[in-house]
Amino acid sequence: MKNFKAYLSLSAVILAGLGFISCKKDRSDIKTDLLYDITVNGATATFTVKTAGVTNYQWDFGDGQTSTDASPTHTYPGKGKYVPTLIAVVDGKKTEASAVLRISKLSPVKIDDQSLDDWAGVTKDVIPLGPKKGVFNNVKLDYDGNYIYLYGEMTGKRSDAVIFDIYLDSDNNPATGLLTGTFIGGGYDILLEGPVLSQDLGIFYYNSTNQNDFSAFTPQSITEAYNLGTVKEEGGVVRFEVRFARGKLKGLTGSGLRIALQAIKNDWSATLGNAPDEGTSSFFFDMSE
The missing domain is CATH 2.60.40.1190 (Immunoglobulin-like)
Structure with missing residues (x-):
């Protein structure tokens, strides 16, 4: 089985408010990473989140289908380019990450179905x-x-x-x-x-x-x-x-x-x-x- 592995990292940057008049405060960057792998077999993709502390999974597979599972498996309708997106909460902060997924040519042939x-x-x-x-x-x-x-x-x-x-x-x-x-x-x-x-x-x-x-x-x-x-x-x-x-x-x-x-x-x-x-x-x- 040939695997496609996507490694995603998105940082959510929150800027502290600026000071008034002559009082200027430093910016505070709080980074939250959301990482997941994608393993592809034919048109079926399995998504595995690698980041700890993730809750409230909202998957958009890029073909109109969605899921709230932690590690969903999804079969795409056919060859093409898809952009799966995960929106989730990481350590209390809402974070989003996307990937570009290309499904290659598919074949109708099933080698183990006892049929020709x-x-x-x-x-x-x-x-x-x-x-x-x-x-x-x-x-x-x-x-x-x-x-x-x-x-x-x-x-x-x-x-x-x-x-x-x-x-x-x-x-x-x-x-x-x-x-x-x-x-x-x-x-x-x-x-x-x-x-x-x-x-x-x-x-x-x-x-x-x-x-x-x-x-x-x-x-x-x-x-x-x-x-x-x-x-x-x-x-x-x-x-x-x-x-x-x-x-x-x-x-x-x-x-x-x-x-x-x-x-x-x-x-x-x-x-x-x-x-x-x-x-x-x-x-x-x-x-x-």
Whole structure:
């Protein structure tokens, strides 16, 4: 989970009255700090006050909704910029503090709902398939501030234990990473390889200036980098979803990447399919929204 942390400080300054005629009194500055953190998961924000001695909480979340809870949790209606404000009493004095909160792009995909129906609303980033698509029938992508989501639909059975090679040009720079020859247009910095439907992917980073050396991929030990979601098998077709943590894999926090997939028989004896087609450019996945 990617957290947004806001640290706010507002000083309430009370000025003592000025003296009369020739009698001038010094100004007295009484400062009251009101501090709170904001943790964001998707569109849901949790507010935690850090200042002691606070009472009479009045939250305005910046979207027309309010709360009087001490540490409220609030779900925003969607992507946008919001200005949450807290008015409270600190040590007997009324104080106000605000922050600017940006909610990033949201995704309809829920990885743990035992359904793939939420993918019906994902129509923008669909990898084009061609004559060499093989077992692939449909591959598409979505993302939010924390994750990249991948949906696959292919001919076969889950028990086929198909091996996947998922190539990622995480910086969208063909001058770094492996030049495969299979998928042009990118230099691939990350390779995810293994039987996806068994939730067994190896993670490899490219570690060479020689862009033609496949052996330069070095294995990485990264926990919680990906999760296999729902898998459905029916009528000789397998449908599945996978989620990749953007903060765990190098470069995935950027505004775009290139991606290509290859399906391989479980004994490595044959290539079963390509998305996009072999010999064509990898798919540019724009994450700038």
